Amino acid sequence: MKLVVGKINIKAVVLDDEEKIEGSTLHINKQNIIDLVLADDRLADCDIEIAKPGDSTRITPVKDVIEPRCKVDSESGIFPGVINKVNLVGSGRTHVLKGCGVMTVGKIVGFQEGIVDMQGPGAELTPFSKLIEICLKLKPKDGLDPHQYEEAARLAGLKSADYIGKLGEKVEPDEVETFETLPLLEQIGKYPHLPKVGYVYMLQSQGLLHDSYVYGADAKHLVPTTMYPTEMMDGAIISGNCVSACDKNTTYHHLNNPVISDLYKQHGKEINFVGVIITNETVYLQDKVRSSDFVAKLAEYMGLDGVIISQEGFGNPDTDLIMNCKKIEEKGIKTVVVTDEYAGRDGASQSLADADKRADAAVTGGNANEVITLPKLDKVIGQLDYVDDIAGGFDGSLREDGTIKVEIQAITGATNELGFNKMSAQEV
Amino acid sequence: MTKKFRLVHYINQFYAGIGGEDKADVKPFAKDGVVGPGMAFKNALGDDSEIVGTVVCGDTYFNENLESAQKEVLAMIKQYEPDLVIAGPAFNAGRYGMACGAVATEVMAQLHIPAVTGMYEENPGLDMYRKDAYIVATRNSAIGMRKAVPVMAKLALKLLHGEEVSPDADHYFVRHRKNFTAEKRGSARAVDMLVKKLKGEDFKTEYPMPAFDNVEPAPALKDLSKAKIALVTSGGIVPKGNPDHIESSSASKYGSYDISDVKTLTEETYETAHGGYDPAYANENPNRVLPLDVIRDAQAAGEIGSLHDHFYATVGNGTSVANAKKYASEIAEKLRADGVDAVILTST
Structure with a gap:
């Protein structure tokens, strides 16, 4: 599969009557997006606000962030099986609006929506402070079941990103990049002397607000399977979950998976990147055993020499991570795992809920229990009254002077386990 | 000088x-x-x-x-x-x-x-x-x-x-772990590490795996009908309003709650404080996480001797192993002092 990705750099977003991209300015019509969102009668209200990098703005509770993209001259659309036809994606041409994101914000669903600060120490911990955020402030109908609300909010974000992304279809991109992975035997034949490397992509799928979707299919019902790396770039995988904000993979992360892009950087040089194995993180032991057995079997079947395994979430999924790692290593295939840590606020506790000596190569996104004090910011998009209750908050997190003391767990994307950030943790 | x-x-x-x-x-x-x-x-x-x-x-x-x-x-x-x-x-x-x-x-x-x-x-x-x-x-x-x-x-x-x-x-013993900003993002560090591992070169893991502590199950009780049973959960079931403000993640405490006069847990009286799972079903019927209803049935039927008059609850979500160990040993001491023979320990 070969995908040409055209990047259109967006440096300003303005609310306007006309919808267009002119130079590096994105013009969007607020009412058109609101109408699109409110076509879902489960939502009572929607408003749009723009937050820019450096603004004295705090956005919370943040549910998902989505990068606007579109397929060019294609029957297919992004997020197949969810808001577009379930066509196979990952080939042809895709245009991306770089530098902006659609962010869904609104009354909390569970406990696990996050905080994004556009300025200050909190901003340094989240990649989303570097984007111009088009915030959809959503309000559910009174009495709406939380699961229905979660789904409505999820679809509102995806539909808006799809709608905005289409403004880029006819625009000449600033930069064009091509990614290609051949069918397995051909790909292996192309670089016969390089080690064959795969990527084991673990998807949060514990259910009950912890779901991911693959071409619209609920990941908890999948058996592990293989995918071309380019499929992710067209939205084949989306987030539908509210795990702790720091280490949930938003849809933006899935679209811009850094493991995939960094493996491609070494593709044909140090390694032969032959493909992706997707798997789930389930709650029943039988499912964990089956999925990890299948992952190891597929890695062996593809003739891999090495894999990177990324995790999503923590605690229970630590067992999936370790089972995958152990079983793959037992096949004689070398592994590197990417995770994050819950080492306590003092950093002195054991970091993971499971361990194995074969997991001898680990990359960490940092200790999510570390505490940070966020200064008061001038503007709030969303609402602050849930700050004490969200994962990472505690009694008294929101203080009278407007500052917030929380574990970095509460900050969206802070300890991402795809290795999206530069943060790590070390022994001192 | x-x-x-x-x-x-x-x-x-x-x-x-x-x-x-x-x-x-x-x-x-x-x-x-x-x-x-x-x-x-x-x-x-x-x-x-x-x-x-x-x-x-x-x-x-x-x-x-x-x-x-x-x-x-x-x-x-x-x-x-x-x-x-x-x-x-x-x-x-x-x-x-x-x-x-x-x-x-x-x-x-x-x-x-x-x-x-x-x-x-x-x-x-x-x-x-x-x-x-x-x-x-x-x-x-x-x-x-x-x-x-x-x-x-x-x-x-x-x-x-x-x-x-x-x-x-x-040459000093590891004190604790601390976050820092590395030169490259995590995914690039992972690729570098894998390339080294594949070549057989030296690499340094960012998290050395600890030796894991496994607990042997205790021997089975001989006569359940005379045993005093207690309920303990890491599923976050607390009286409605979460009086001790147990955190939804990374709990800094546990609670102990009197159930001597409680027959069953209801939506009106109990809820979960746990932030690691969808609270809807636990809130609707908290017995799903802390099975008081069935243990009361067993008690009425004479299947168990008695039920301890307090239950203990904390939130397992994101709670460090060190804190979990600390709470567990304190709870175990108290249960032992109260003559409890066995515990039904529910997680989520």
Whole structure:
């Protein structure tokens, strides 16, 4: 599969009557997006606000962030099986609006929506402070079941990103990049002397607000399977979950998976990147055993020499991570795992809920229990009254002077386990 | 000549030359300049620092009067206005290790200056105080003094000069983990690590896997109909309104709640505080997580002897293993004191 990705750099977003991209300015019509969102009668209200990098703005509770993209001259659309036809994606041409994101914000669903600060120490911990955020402030109908609300909010974000992304279809991109992975035997034949490397992509799928979707299919019902790396770039995988904000993979992360892009950087040089194995993180032991057995079997079947395994979430999924790692290593295939840590606020506790000596190569996104004090910011998009209750908050997190003391767990994307950030943790 | 760094050395009665076990109740006192092993440190430290005073305390006195002794020792150290404190080394002497660890920890917490001590890996003071104090690895007896002194002195000098230190390079036990910003993003570090691993080159994991603690299940009860059963959960079931404010993740506490007059848990009276799963079904019927309804049935049917009048609850989500262990051992002690024979422990 070969995908040409055209990047259109967006440096300003303005609310306007006309919808267009002119130079590096994105013009969007607020009412058109609101109408699109409110076509879902489960939502009572929607408003749009723009937050820019450096603004004295705090956005919370943040549910998902989505990068606007579109397929060019294609029957297919992004997020197949969810808001577009379930066509196979990952080939042809895709245009991306770089530098902006659609962010869904609104009354909390569970406990696990996050905080994004556009300025200050909190901003340094989240990649989303570097984007111009088009915030959809959503309000559910009174009495709406939380699961229905979660789904409505999820679809509102995806539909808006799809709608905005289409403004880029006819625009000449600033930069064009091509990614290609051949069918397995051909790909292996192309670089016969390089080690064959795969990527084991673990998807949060514990259910009950912890779901991911693959071409619209609920990941908890999948058996592990293989995918071309380019499929992710067209939205084949989306987030539908509210795990702790720091280490949930938003849809933006899935679209811009850094493991995939960094493996491609070494593709044909140090390694032969032959493909992706997707798997789930389930709650029943039988499912964990089956999925990890299948992952190891597929890695062996593809003739891999090495894999990177990324995790999503923590605690229970630590067992999936370790089972995958152990079983793959037992096949004689070398592994590197990417995770994050819950080492306590003092950093002195054991970091993971499971361990194995074969997991001898680990990359960490940092200790999510570390505490940070966020200064008061001038503007709030969303609402602050849930700050004490969200994962990472505690009694008294929101203080009278407007500052917030929380574990970095509460900050969206802070300890991402795809290795999206530069943060790590070390022994001192 | 520039100003010399000021150091204080803490030692016990034995190293001060006062005596052994029979003199271990010596009260703390301070003496200007070096005493005993302080001379070796003085030589190893070199010219830009000076041990301005030594504080001595008997090991028995320190450990039996922990709080007051700690205060007295700290006050004596403080009067010298030091830049750094060296304690011990204690090798494998347990009570000396506890004292050195406590002194080093308090110095760092209250005087905001670094403190260096030394212990053998099995010294009980290590586990107790390692997370803050710089504890250099030593041999198990005073034979190790000659080797320990230069390592401790070198670490002390680095800390005085504000240089970066690490457990690997400076031979002290890992204190804790701390976040930092690496040069490359995590995914690029992972690819680099994999390439090295594939080539058989040296690589360094960012998280060395710990040895894991497995618990053997206890033997089965012989007669359930006479057993006193308790309910304990990490699923976050609490009285409605979460009176103890147990956190939705990374719980800093657990709660204990009287259920002597409660037959079943309802949506109106109980809820979950847990943030790691969808709370909708647990809130609708909290018995799904804490099975009070069925245990009451079993009690009525005479299948169990009795149900303990309190249940214990915390939130397992994102809670560190160290805290979980602490809560578990406290809860277990209380249950044992209350004559509980077995526990139904529900997780989520």
